Amino acid sequence: MRIVFAGTPEFAAGHLEALFAAKEHEVVAVYTQPDRPAGRGKKLQASAVKQLALAHDVAVEQPVSLKDPDVQAQLANYHADVMVVVAYGLILPEAVLRIPTYGCINVHGSLLPRWRGAAPIQRAIWAGDTHAGVAIMQMEAGLDTGPVLLEKALPIAAEETSASLYEKLAKLGPAALLECLHELPQKLSTAQQQDETCVTYAHKLSKEEAQLNWQQPAVVLERWVRAFNPWPVAWLRSATGETLKIWRAEVLPDTSKALPGTVLSADKTGIVVKTQENALRILELQPAGKKPMPAADFLNGRAEHFPVGRQLAGANHE
Template sequence: MTLRLAFMGTPDFSVSVLAELIAAGHEIVAVYSQPPRKAGRGMAEQPSPVHRFAAEHGIAVRTPVSLKSEEEQKAFADLDLDVAVVVAYGLLLPKPVLEAPRLGCLNLHASLLPRWRGAAPIQRAIMAGDAETGVMVMQMEAGLDTGPVLLAEHVAIASDTTAGSLHDRLSEIGALLMVRALAALERGQLQATPQPEEGVTYAKKIEKEEARIDWTRDAAALDCHIRGLTPFPGAFFEVMRDGKPVRIKVLRERPVAGSGAPGEVLSLEGGITIACGSAALHIAELQRAGKGPMKAGDFLRGFPLAVGERLV
């Protein structure tokens, strides 16, 4: 038995879920995604990753700017859905949309709710130093990620986990979890567990100013912060050259022993060791603005730093 459904998603994270639903044989009558955005050097309008994937598989794609109008809500209701699957769509679903599918709307969220409700759960979990996170399928309701949990998978956050690696892992696990959830939904065997009232945190959108490295912070905290921003938007510091700041992203590092003024270059042996507010960071891979990623040794050959130099 298959379900008649609509898929609602936008970024790369959502694509693997859509792919698994197609492979499972569900009848996907429409895909909803954010409207094309201008991007690239020519600033041409580019469809979202979900939009492109759906179009390649011959699925009708709808890209409304909003779902608040009666016209859009009627068009959604006319799809006569069993269920809607929502994965990082980016638009709020009004009550008429939530209530239109016969079995409601299921959302895949990349955290262990109620921790990290909101826009950036993957990054915030790493930045906060959490030991684990996960993915959850929940029944959607009007609140922001407040619905009851239907299925969950826990995932450990290792000392070298980055937002990029965790994103890919949770996307794969979440895709399989959603397929399981729909199979159980068909059988009437999904059990809804209300989220606890305690432990609620919000994963606010990553702001540009957060990407600058504050060397006065503890090295362990900076390690989490940097990994949570890797690869995008990328945590950075600046070095003054010819009276101008040169921006440099840190791609791979680890906390080490060391002391000095925050931002001071302590050593250039086997990498670049920088003093923090407490302890130090040993940087193994960097990326200068306009250049590709480089190991620290290669970077220093083209952009020398000096022991005792201060980074900002």
Template structure:
């Protein structure tokens, strides 16, 4: 097979295939990108794992290039497994593997097709998420589904914790289903027309807190945007990041949105458009993310102060 993936989400599946003894002819991953303060080129997590196992690594800028397509065809793959690769696979590429291309998608299709299914599921307040193995087609995550596995989304789940759980689930589901799919013992089913939603890519503009929103919605967005881009407001004209928070419904208050109502080691209570949001873990420029109790040992915040 050929495997295509780039970020940490794609690592467990590749590792599972290697451990199960499948022959991986080549690993496709995005080109090394500048990262860190020095902006040095950094290999993707998938490339790092592939090199550790001595696998051939391919890093084309695009798979629309006929030369890149010819090189892929030269690997003569029976199948191509894709997980968060990040590059579009044109129709010509989808037709190269004998049995087609199988994608590991982090949602219960047809809900949350697109780029950010994990974050959007938490943000929307979904009770469950999961992974699907999908035969890739020309549309955006529209292909028929081979198998799915689901998991509850808890009130404590962040994008980080759900990401890691789904990555492991995807790896297990792939190894459990792959032979049966290749041999035709299980077949794919078309996705239903009802229930289609799209998970747009997360932007940094979305991480700005609007204190006029309801506390419940803000708490979900805080969890959805951990570890990136992290929800934030402004205090004293400087960014004030909110890493963890929970809503306190039913509080009868007369504050204005953004007003600090109470400050204690338990948290910083802020008025929203509906309810109170208790900040539990925060960060200021030059500092690290801290529990509020630790933060308050070095910083002073006052009741009546307005966060913008």
């Protein structure tokens, strides 16, 4: 088939690379976001998808919007059988969805209809889901609402971070895409409508919500730490008011009557803070301007940040 590919980051580039490697279809054009300033010099930098497309001598389009009739006319000129969309970052108007012969299909990093939206990997870990996966759907005007052509699931490991799960889905997605494209007409005819009673939304992450809330159980906060790794990284305010990023933690059974946020101990085994249920032992943290370090190393010369018996401030997320 003639394929127009639309994507921007590394996750999308992995899918495009799989299409090139398979040599089963012809990628006639690639759509990606305009070059953005990056690095210390703030020089314009091409997306991972653009760099890959240029390396394969494929036409690259970088419209600011797909609403422009001229942009839509240019897309139609590629006479695509299907448009494959992976983490593109631009909204596709209904007119665009109708241009390719078989429409537009999207690779989404969740088992739809659970976790529609921008941050499905992080939300799945934070919520304590046992499985994650990728869904390939036919795109509609709504946010991730289209019928599902194919899903592939995998278990979420006990120590899974968003970074590690991202890597697993980055391998699972391209294989699923090739399988779906190989039998696209049949997959479209047997696509399953999403159950609207099971919908959850994976809203965009923010640095503010990454602040640990000691009113939560330790088991939730431990998932919090893993879900926000590598961005925006869970954080807390120490007794001195300094913001510290938390990279690794574990649940510690505790039946004490201390108030949530109270420092129970701070030694070479870690920093133990009382939560709404049990306690959280912080194993690795990062001061501003420094690299992540074990809690024992942090406490050398910094004991004032976690005095035993002091109650730490914590966010009260609604």
